[in-house]
Amino acid sequence: MCQGSSYLSPRAYAILHRMHHAYSDTPKDPHSPHHTENLFTMMWKTKNIYNEYFSFRLMPEERFSKDVPDWNKFDRMADSMFVRLAWGLLYVAIYVLSISVFHLPGTHWWMYFLLPIHFLMGPVHGAIVNWSGHKYGYANFDNNDQSKNSLLLDVLMLGELFQNNHHKLPNRPNFAVKWYEFDPTYPVVKLLHFTRIIKLRPA
Known part of the structure; x- marks a missing residue:
């Protein structure tokens, strides 16, 4: 419920996360900023690898899949376009009610521009963490x-x-x-x- 339209399969996510730790910043890392041209190509590469494991078209090494949660039926339901669109419509309704109908304190029309980020919060968060967390800081x-x-x-x-x-x-x-x-x-x-x-x- 917290992921909503950004739902990620725990199984596929765990596989990618374990690979990221095992192959950190090498060409085998599924989301390293050091082997892609920019933030968006890194996100696209990660999406493609995730989809391969999510759909079982690609099978990981056993060390990456051992003891991960496998909720295949739930994952397929939560990943469906119908469910993702339903979450998106719910977000829009909350924004409209808060900003335009009830005029809640602190809300303003420009907040509608936040909706695309809200729709894609999972990928946006993952991109910031993996790009920034492997390029900037100490x-x-x-x-x-x-x-x-x-x-x-x-x-x-x-x-x-x-x-x-x-x-x-x-x-x-x-x-x-x-x-x-x-x-x-x-x-x-x-x-x-x-x-x-x-x-x-x-x-």
């Missing part, structure tokens, strides 16, 4: 790749731009490492653990 660790921590942008990406930290410590739920770094998602993860919705493994 590194705490030598990971034999180009991963970076983009501190100034990280608040907007909820911790995801601590890519250098994440590539060094991929199983760590808190992406922040230094005292001046803050991962805003980590307190949410701790709350989910405290309420037993999820279970964090011991460090």
Whole structure:
């Protein structure tokens, strides 16, 4: 529900994410900014690889697919154009009601220009994280790749731009490492653990 029109199959996403860590910034990396001409060609390459795994036209190495969630029927439903369009219409309705009907405080007509980003939030977020997180910023660790921590942008990406930290410590739920770094998602993860919705493994 949170992904809406940007729904990604957990299975296909997990495969690509594991490949990204295994082949970080090499030609085999499914979304490295260092092997594509620009941001849009990187997004297009990632989309094509994702579709190959999503449709089972391409089968990954076992290490990339072991223990990933496989919800084939749900994935096909959530990926359908009908469902994606339904989510898009819901977003439009919320914007129209908020801006034009109820005139909620803080809303303005120019916010309609945000709708395309809202429709494609998943790909937009992924593109920013993988482009910025492997091109701009600083590194705490030598990971034999180009991963970076983009501190100034990280608040907007909820911790995801601590890519250098994440590539060094991929199983760590808190992406922040230094005292001046803050991962805003980590307190949410701790709350989910405290309420037993999820279970964090011991460090």
